[in-house]
Amino acid sequence: MPNRSSRRAFLASGLALPVAASAAPAQSMTFGVLGKTGLKVSRLGIGGNVASDPSVLLLAYDLGVNLFDTARSYNSGNSERVLGSLFKDKRKNVLFQTKTTARTKDEALRDLETSLRDLATDYIDIWHLHGRNTPAEVNDGLFEAQRLARQQGKIRFAGVSMHFTMKDMIPYLVKLGQTDVILTSYNFSMPPEMEMEKHIAAARAAGLGIVAMKTMAGGFARIQRGDRLYTDNPQALTARLKQPGAMAAALKWALRNKSVDTAIVAVTDREQLEENVAATPAPLTDADLGLLAAQLDFIRPLYCRMCGECTGRCPQGLPVGDMLRILSYADGYGSLPLARERFRELPERVRQVRCADCASCAVACPHGVRVASRLRKAQQLLG
Ligand code: SF4
Ligand code: SF4
Structure with missing residues (x-):
C-alpha cells in the first residue's frame, strides 16, 4: 500500500x-x-x-x-x-x-x-x-x-x-x-x-x-x-x-x-x-x-496519526490506535508508569492477546505505522 x-x-x-x-x-x-x-x-x-x-x-x-x-x-x-x-x-x-x-x-x-x-x-x-x-x-x-x-x-x-x-x-x-x-x-x-x-x-x-x-x-x-x-x-x-x-x-x-x-x-x-x-x-x-x-x-513507522482507519480491522479485537497511543506515552514521552497505568485499563481479553501468535498481521496502516511490531513491543513492555 x-x-x-x-x-x-x-x-x-x-x-x-x-x-x-x-x-x-x-x-x-x-x-x-x-x-x-x-x-x-x-x-x-x-x-x-x-x-x-x-x-x-x-x-x-x-x-x-x-x-x-x-x-x-x-x-x-x-x-x-x-x-x-x-x-x-x-x-x-x-x-x-x-x-x-x-x-x-x-x-x-x-x-x-x-x-x-x-x-x-x-x-x-x-x-x-x-x-x-x-x-x-x-x-x-x-x-x-x-x-x-x-x-x-x-x-x-x-x-x-x-x-x-x-x-x-x-x-x-x-x-x-x-x-x-x-x-x-x-x-x-x-x-x-x-x-x-x-x-x-x-x-x-x-x-x-x-x-x-x-x-x-x-x-x-x-x-x-x-x-x-x-x-x-x-x-x-x-x-x-x-x-x-x-x-x-x-x-x-x-x-x-x-x-x-x-x-x-x-x-x-x-x-x-x-x-x-x-x-x-x-x-x-x-x-x-x-x-x-x-x-x-x-x-513514520512508530507514531499513529489517529486517523481511525484501522478501527475494527484486527480479528483479535485489539484497539490498535489506543494501544499505539498508550505505547507512545512510554517510548515517545518517556513515561513508562503512565503507559502501564493506561494499559492496565484495557479489557482483560485485550491484554491477553499476543501479536507474536499471528502468522501475519491483518492491520495494514496506510500511513506506514508498523502495527504488529509496535503492538508486540507494547505487549512486552506493558503487559
Ligand atoms: S495505526 Fe494507522 S490506520 Fe490505525 S489509527 Fe493509526 S494511523 Fe490510522
Ligand atoms: S498481529 Fe495484527 S492481526 Fe494479529 S493480533 Fe496483532 S494487530 Fe491483530
Whole structure:
C-alpha cells in the first residue's frame, strides 16, 4: 500500500500555509478567546497526562499560562489533587479543564463531585466527556449530566475530547450543538486526507472553542538520549533524534492555525516549559518545516496519526490506535508508569492477546505505522 504520509506531501501541506521568514524571539505569553465561551485563554496550556513537577506548574503560571488540563483518571486522581492544592489561592486566575470517562449520567455526576473535591474548587471551567472517538461514545444521559452541572453552577462549559476519527466526531458534535469546547488531537504528522484544518475551521466557525492536544506527535525528540526502550543501539538513535527545536516547531505548527485557540502540552521540566513558552508567539519558519519533515521521517513507522482507519480491522479485537497511543506515552514521552497505568485499563481479553501468535498481521496502516511490531513491543513492555 502506498505511504500517504510522504515527506513531499507534508512539506507541500505545510508550505501552503503562511510561513514567516525567520523566528522572532518570544516576548510574552499570548492569549486567545476560546470560541463562544468568551474565556481568555493562554495559547499554551499545560497538559495533565504526564505528571509535572509542581514547581514547573507554578513557573508556567508565572510565565502567563492560565489553562491547566487534567482528568479524573490521570495518575489515579493525583493529577487533579496536585492542581487543586497548588492553585487553591489563585483559583480565579486559572482555568481548569478536567474530564470524565463515565458512560452514564449518574456515573458522570459522581465523577464531577470527586473532581470538584480533588481540585479544591466549587466549579470546573471546562468539563469534558473524555476520549469519545465515535458518536456511539456520547449519549443523551451524558449531555444531560453536563447541562445539569452547568445549571447548578458546577461547570462553566461543556466539552468533549477525542483522540481518533475526528472527521466523524467533530462534524457530529457541531451538528448536535450541545458542546462548547472540543479537545482534539492535532499535529504535523496528520496527513491531508484527514482534513483536520477543514473540520477544525468548521467547528470554530460554529462557535466552538478549539483546544489542541498531542501536538508533539509522540514527543519522540524528548526522550532520554540513549534510552534502551527504543533500541539496542542508543548512539545511533541519539544521532537521529538530535534535532534541537523540533518540538518547538511542532507547537508552532499547531498554533499557526488561527482556528486553534490553545494547545495543551505536557511538560516534565523547566527546560521543556521554557522552550514551549518561547515558541508560543513565534511564527512557523521554513527551518521549522525542515525540522518537522525530518521528524516525520523518523516517526513514520512508530507514531499513529489517529486517523481511525484501522478501527475494527484486527480479528483479535485489539484497539490498535489506543494501544499505539498508550505505547507512545512510554517510548515517545518517556513515561513508562503512565503507559502501564493506561494499559492496565484495557479489557482483560485485550491484554491477553499476543501479536507474536499471528502468522501475519491483518492491520495494514496506510500511513506506514508498523502495527504488529509496535503492538508486540507494547505487549512486552506493558503487559
Ligand atoms: S495505526 Fe494507522 S490506520 Fe490505525 S489509527 Fe493509526 S494511523 Fe490510522
Ligand atoms: S498481529 Fe495484527 S492481526 Fe494479529 S493480533 Fe496483532 S494487530 Fe491483530
